[in-house]
Amino acid sequence: MVGLTNKKAVRLLRLQERLIMGKEVYPPDLARELHVSLRSVQRDLADLQKTDLALRTHETPDGRQVWSVMPSQRQFDVKMTTMDLVVARLALGMFHKYQGTGLEDFLAELAEKVSSKLESAAGSKKLNLTGRLMARQPFSRDFTTSSDIFDEVLTALLNGKKLEMDYAGLRGETRRHIVHPYTLLAYKSGLYLIGRSESVRDGLPRVFAIERISACVHLRKEPSEVPPDWDPEAFVPFWGGLLPGKEQKVRLRFVPTLAPYVQKLRLPENSRLTRGPAGSLDLTLHAVINEEFITWVLGFGPAVQVITPRRLQEQMCDQLRATLAQYETA
Structure with a gap:
């Protein structure tokens, strides 16, 4: 034991492992435990300070x-079954789409660690996982130019x-905001910050798209304030996304071939599915x-019909006419 722990490389490795597992180190105690001088332990700590x-x-x-x-560098010993590793690897692939934020690199490294553990587990159980797992996120956004901004927001x-931060509104005008950040929202292929801007008098939370922030710095000496009753789940509607609009009662009729798909949709609690004429589903x-919401409905093409409200029918027709006009003038 004494001969082994006297080797500096071994001591540094053990010391690093102890620290990243979240344990505190008191140099005199560690010196006695390793049978080395206090000065040696102090030098080891000084050497570790020169690393990352x-x-x-x-x-x-x-x-x-x-x-x-x-705390950000601590590691945890998490016990996972083979099925846990499979699910974790698939989930990491699903979220591996925010190129340029730093999340992409982090998730790739994490996925590599999980894959390594999964290969070991599969080998011991004689499982062939080659080509068994795949996740793809087409048309995801590229946040490369926003990487520093994302880092400031997350910090x-x-x-x-x-x-x-300097933020470009929908009309293109840039305005400076002092923001109290509440929640970082990953929605579809976008990243959004929900928070209160001191530049807006009503005091209500706003949604800021990360890609429209042109400059950003966190204020180290100015703590933010988050309402104790803040509930992001209540702020972001289940169906309607982040764009403004009025909530209304809607009735859609789907053709029979789409009925199984619609029945599997995750729907709001107040939704209702009923049988329509000729095997259709309402x-x-x-x-x-x-x-x-209109774009979502249009995505079903002729396989869906808006029954009510009348105003939504008119909006759908307006969109279809505008789309058709693009080709009539070609």
Whole structure:
């Protein structure tokens, strides 16, 4: 034991493993445990400080100076079954789509770790997983030019700090905001920050698209304020997305061949499915009528018909006429 722990490389490895597992290190205790001098332990800690390991010190109530790593670098020993690893790998592939945010690199590294564990587990169970798992996200957005901005947003959000940012509105005008960040929302292929802007007098939360933030910095000395009753699930409607619109009762009629698909949809609690004429299926729900909802309905083409309300029928017809006009003038 003494001969082994006297080797500096081994000591550094053990010390690093101990720290990243979230354990605190008190140099005198560690020196006695490893049978080395206090000076050796202090040198080891100094060497680790020169690496990517983010070390910090603090004083305990009994006056001892202990060392630890920042919470963001701690690792955890999580026990997972083979099925857990399969699900985790597939899920990581589904979310691996935010190119340029830094999340992409992080998820790729995490997926590699899970894949390595999965291969080991599959080997021991003689499972052939080659080509068995795949996830693809077409038409996802490229956030490469927003990587630094995303990092600032995430830092402010996790550390409870305000953000100062320049934001381009829908009309193209850029405005400076001091924002109290509430929630980072991954919605479809986009990333959005929900928060309150001090530049807007009504004090209501707003949705900011990450890709429309042209400059951003978190304010280290200015803590943000999040209402104690803030509920992001209530703020983002189940059906209607992030665009403004008025919630209305809608009735859609789907052709018989689409009935099995519609019956498997995840629907709001107040939705109702009923049989229509000739084997069709009627879906009645309350939805926010906006461009996103209209686009979703249009995606079914002639396989769906808007029964009510009349105004939605007119909006659908307007969209179809405008689309047809694009080809009539060609």
